[in-house]
Amino acid sequence: MNILNNKSLREQLAASYVLGTLRGATRRRFETLLANSAQLDADVQSWQQRLNPLAEFAQPQTPPQRVWQQLERSLNLSAISQSSGQSFWRNINDNIAGSLNFWRGLGLVSSTAAAVLALLLLMKPADNGMPTPSLVAMLVNDKAQPNLMLVADIKHHRLTAKILASQNVASNQSLELWAIPKQGAPKSLGLLAKDGSISLPLPEFATTQDIAMLAVSLEPLHGSADPNGPSGPVLFTGAWQQI
Amino acid sequence: MDQQPPLRLWLAAIAKKDTQAFRSLYDATSPNLFGFLLRILVKRELAEEALQESFVSIWNNANSYQPHLAAPMTWMTTIVRNKAFDLLRRQDDTVELDNDNFDKDVLNAMESTALTPNEHLQLTQDAQALARCFTKLEGMQQQAIVLAYYHDASHSDIAAQLTLPIGTVKTWIRRGLDRLRVCLTAAERT
Numbered sequence: 001m002n003i004l005n006n007k008s009l010r011e012q013l014a015a016s017y018v019l020g021t022l023r024g025a026t027r028r029r030f031e032t033l034l035a036n037s038a039q040l041d042a043d044v045q046s047w048q049q050r051l052n053p054l055a056e057f058a059q060p061q062t063p064p065q066r067v068w069q070q071l072e073r074s075l076n077l078s079a080i081s082q083s084s085g086q087s088f089w090r091n092i093n094d095n096i097a098g099s100l101n102f103w104r105g106l107g108l109v110s111s112t113a114a115a116v117l118a119l120l121l122l123m124k125p126a127d128n129g130m131p132t133p134s135l136v137a138m139l140v141n142d143k144a145q146p147n148l149m150l151v152a153d154i155k156h157h158r159l160t161a162k163i164l165a166s167q168n169v170a171s172n173q174s175l176e177l178w179a180i181p182k183q184g185a186p187k188s189l190g191l192l193a194k195d196g197s198i199s200l201p202l203p204e205f206a207t208t209q210d211i212a213m214l215a216v217s218l219e220p221l222h223g224s225a226d227p228n229g230p231s232g233p234v235l236f237t238g239a240w241q242q243i
Numbered sequence: 244m245d246q247q248p249p250l251r252l253w254l255a256a257i258a259k260k261d262t263q264a265f266r267s268l269y270d271a272t273s274p275n276l277f278g279f280l281l282r283i284l285v286k287r288e289l290a291e292e293a294l295q296e297s298f299v300s301i302w303n304n305a306n307s308y309q310p311h312l313a314a315p316m317t318w319m320t321t322i323v324r325n326k327a328f329d330l331l332r333r334q335d336d337t338v339e340l341d342n343d344n345f346d347k348d349v350l351n352a353m354e355s356t357a358l359t360p361n362e363h364l365q366l367t368q369d370a371q372a373l374a375r376c377f378t379k380l381e382g383m384q385q386q387a388i389v390l391a392y393y394h395d396a397s398h399s400d401i402a403a404q405l406t407l408p409i410g411t412v413k414t415w416i417r418r419g420l421d422r423l424r425v426c427l428t429a430a431e432r433t
Contacts, residue, residue: 015420019391020328021398045312050427052320053370054377054392057352058282060274067277067291068269071298077262182255182310209311212252 004037014043018051135207137214139236147236148192148216150177152207159189159206161198167235169194169218176223178230179206180213185228192216207240214238250315258306265302272316273298276323282349282393283327293330297323316367328395346389353385354378376426384419387412 003009016022017030034040072078134154138146149162161177169175175192190200205211215237217230224231248271256264273294280290300322308318356363356374363371377385383405390396390404398416402409 011421011424012417015424016416019388019416019420020395021391021416023397042312045317048321049313049317049369050373050423051392052317052324053367053373054349054389055279055320055324056275056316056366056370057349057356057374058275058278058393059348059352060278061281062274063277063291063294067273067295068266070295071269071302074295075299075302077265080260080262182251183258212249212255 003033004039010040010043014040014047018044018047135240135242137238137240139214139216139238141236148238150214150238152202152240154202154207157202159198159200159202161192163192163195163197172221173232174219174221174223175216175235176219176230178215178217179211180215181205181210182212183210186215186230188223188227189214191219191223211240214240251310254305254308254310254315254318257302258308265298268301269298272319275316276319279320280323280327283324283395284330289330289334290327293323293326297326300326314367314369316369331395346386346393349389349393350385372427372430373423376423376430379426380419380422381415383407384415384422387416388419388423391416 003013013022013030017027017034022030034044135152137150137152139148139150141147145165147163147165147167149164151160151162152158153160167175177189177192177198178186179189180186187205189203189206190198192198215230215234217224217234218232219230220232248267250268250271253264253268253271257268276297277290277294280293281287284290284293297319301319304322308315313321353374356366356371357378360371360375363374366374377388380388386405387401390401394400396404398409398412401407401416402412405412407415
């Protein structure tokens with residue numbers, strides 16, 4: 001029987017494969033099929049997605065320090081972190097916690113809320129007279145202070161930015177806005193005007209699920225010479241939030 | 244709003260060998276994963292070994308993690324569970340299955356989550372949905388699935404443990420998993 005055309009049999013085998021009750025020769029045959037079928041692989045992943053949360057119901061226990069110390073030694077982590085030029089990612093990584101905390105506390109930050117409102121009012125009204133922003137992002141500096149507000153109006157394909165704290169940008173420098181995917185190189189969204197504002201056509205890729213982070217870097221006047229990422233320091237970072 | 248730590252982003256950074264992101268991921272997820280490993284392996288030194296090997300794997304394979312196919316915890320849990328079962332099978336003496344004391348708190352934790360979701364906000368949405376669907380299964384089905392999931396138990400191990408005929412066990416598990424799928428799929432759509 002061709003199991004690949006039989007959905008209920010496929011489900012059943014994928015489920016018992018993930019659970020572990022599929023054994024012996026049947027399991028090995030299944031694994032051979034699995035290596036050659038994207039459909040079967042998707043079935044297996046769905047079952048992992050369904051069953052793996054079972055693991056969360058064990059009582060959490062903090063492992064002893066020595067586990068991390070051994071990991072550090074066996075992977076030689078201290079040498080890696082000193083030698084590699086990963087400051088761009090590290091910078092982002094440091095900032096994301098700050099930006100999450102910032103959003104959790106948003107209700108308390110009335111001046112920022114006012115800035116959000118002001119920005120929404122600047123936007124082009126939609127058919128019902130209300131602005132239709134779909135996503136906003138608050139970009140924060142390394143001290144988690146909000147610096148730049150981005151609004152993506154998906155309906156009208158516009159990206160609007162508003163700077164909240166004025167920046168000292170030299171006359172031969174610019175601020176460049178980046179969309180950073182989960183994998184692959186950052187993509188430039190454009191340069192900010194001197195007053196920090198921007199209103200650009202919103203490229204499709206800028207708001208997909210794949211974009212993990214937005215960032216602003218300090219660049220030469222005409223932007224980063226490197227098409228695959230910032231050449232200067234990353235000043236602010238943040239992520240899209242649905243509103 | 245996303246209250247969970249940014250695991251996807253950390254994994255993306257780890258793929259680029261960012262040691263700080265690795266530390267953040269370890270700090271955020273190791274207590275859960277270690278608790279899970281202790282459940283499977285019982286002995287602390289084995290659980291520590293499995294945890295360490297798992298994180299070596301996570302470090303080495305983060306670049307093959309596909310965010311559109313699996314949630315980060317799902318991906319990591321699969322790695323951890325496979326490591327644990329490898330170690331379990333290498334042991335000379337089998338770990339005693341003491342189902343009465345052993346899995347009761349897992350089942351209780353799920354029941355409590357299903358009844359009072361607001362007291363279990365540290366769990367992922369997926370785990371809360373699973374708890375709601377899992378607790379709708381018959382008690383025997385719940386036990387059989389947990390035995391297989393946590394202890395690498397075969398149909399005949401489970402039949403011995405629950406003193407049921409093996410054919411009955413197979414049917415129970417198959418129907419249980421099917422009900423789980425239907426319930427979770429319905430939950431996704433609402």
